[in-house]
Amino acid sequence: MPARQITAAPYGHVLTNAAVWSPDSRWIVYDTRSSAAGTAFDGTRIERVDAETGRVEVLYESRHDACCGVATCSPLDDRVVFILGPEHPAADWTYGAARRQGVVVRAARPGIAEPLDARDLTAPFTAGALRGGSHVHLFSADAAAVSFTYEDAVLEAAAAGSAANLRGVGVTACGREVRVPTSHARNHDGSGFSVLVTELTAAPRPGSDEISRACEEAWIGSSGYRRADGSRQRRALAFQGHVRSTAGGTIAEVFVVDLPDELADLSQPGAGPLSGTASSLPAPPATVAQRRITTTADRRHPGIQGPRHWLRSSPDGEHIAFLMKDDAGIVQLFTVSPRGGSPRQLTRLPRSVASSFTWSPDGGQLACVADGSVCLVEIADGGTRRLTPPEQGSSAPRPEACVFAPDGSRVAYMRRVPDERGGHDQVFVAATGT
Secondary structure (H helix, E strand, O other), X not given: OOOEEOOOOOOOOEOOOOOOEOOOOOEEEEEOOOOOOOOOOOOOEEEEEEOOOOOEEEEEEOOOOOOEEEEEEOOOOOEEEEEEOXXXXXXXXXXXXXXXXXXXXXXXXXXXXXXXEOEOOOOOOOOOOEOEEEEEEEEOOOOOEEEEEEEEXXXXXXXXXXXXXXXXXEEEEEEEEEOOOOOOOOOEOXXXXXXXXXXXXXXXXXXXXXXXXXXXXXEOOOOOEEOOOOOEEOEEEEEEEEEEOOOOOEEEEEEEEEEOOOHHHHHOOOOOOOOOEOOEOXXXXXXXXXXXXXXXXXXXXXXXXXXXXXXXXXXXXXXEEEXXXXXXXXXXXXXXXXXXXXXXXXXXXXXXXXXXXXXXXXXXXXXXXXXXXXXXXXXXXXXXEEOOOOOOHHHOEEEEEEEEOOOOOEEEEEEEEOOOOOOEEEEEEEEOOO
């Protein structure tokens, strides 16, 4: 079956880079941002489309001048999580990285959104609440937790844009309600207990494992990964950590943070308060451990490179996939074990991989865009097969999303399609032949 266009309405249809399919592989969720790359956060609806019939349902429409976007699905039920910008925005509280939140809507109850992460902007801050904005929310395989990236509104205001406000990775344990005082107009309760899990340093020492930024994370495996001693690390995240090389430049490397088996243990304070202070970020719990996986500074083209992408783990947790340039300067897919070791170059393409990517549910393939086509890459030998004919320029598949359905039968992606308003992103699906 050839690739099919699923949406056609003359407005934006923007897919997140992963988890856009409902668990039954029937529905695809998206937001309605207008710009091709989704860089303008101006969407006002979260919708879903039936991949067979093209029928569209509105899951949520924002109110009070707020915008919403970046929707992902639970792997087990009908929950959809997404970013909600400020309602009643004001001069001192407009949309921004530190001024947004995660909310959840159920497909069975469209229009009813519950705040996921609580917010408390007034000292003494509340453990389990954030003081800023969360972004790109992804459920764990058991749907008990949600990962996100985070920036801090308290430090943003105090530092007036200095490096003290650093992007980090956090986790929300679902179903552990957090209530906060009404001491600030932008405070709100949340349905989950949220913590930051990455350790950040404003000025990393060159050549050290200290990082100034943690981002583009992925849950490792459907049930974690196998440790070197054969035991199981049940919960862990891989992420891109920004380090300083001995040459003085900043590069992104693969890092892993191990989490406790029991999400309740995220409430155990570590070196500092979970809620942070007026001059410091919320500190990671005592029950998490961060470590570096790759060291690429000596390569001809060091560090993670290529189009913006999120790390992705194979379902069995054995491989973390990422993009990096080969010695010829071509962006290729690489994998590395969460236990460490040398990265393995998976693809040897004549032209660069041009998109984010996802794993097939059986772990045997990766879906990505290369040479103007949606392609499948075989994990065993790096062989690449086109699912769509090559298209160049504005009609090529967009780089932001190339997402396997949970049953492995299709890949969802976006293309810019001309219309009476000039053109908008539309959702397409390509059959994998499996």
